[in-house]
Amino acid sequence: MKENKSIGEILRENREKKGLLLRHVSAKLDIDTAILSKIERSERKATKEQILKLAEILDLDKEGLLVQYLSEKILYEIKDEELGSKALKVAEQKMKYINKNKSGN
Template sequence: MFFGQKLKFLREEHGYLQRQIASLLDIDTPMYSRIERSERFAKEEHIPILAKYYNIDEKELRQLWLADKVYDVIAGESSANDVLSIVSESIVEYGKEKTNS
């Protein structure tokens, strides 16, 4: 479940209207609607606001937000899995370098 889907699920689970959440984030309702439909990205600063409002783990929400961004960049690429493997390996190597510093 990506960021927009998660937001829609949480909003409906709590019985909120899109306009209520849009107001919380200080954006207009059509913009919030596009975020839920994954047509636009939420701002990074919205993540802690939403996590606190819904009383959920901010880390989980941030991971979904980042996953959306990565997906948007590589989704149509025929080598998307290979690209993700390279990135994953690089992240592991980066982590090793950081611990050895």
């Protein structure tokens, strides 16, 4: 079994599991089927709003799907970068620092 699915794969699997056609889902999203097709094959990125709607339409956990979506957006930023891994680690450090110093003050 595939342990690391792209958000596109998740969307397609769950759409098919529900027996929905591109046409059905894209109508609800108010976009052309072509885009949804591309999103499912990772040829295009969805917008945050589309992800949230898709979670509703396909009965998926919103938070979970959003985390997947954001993580792909992050990786997209560094996909061609030698130093991507280092940058990610530093980003996490900074994130910790930010969270530490932002409570009630």
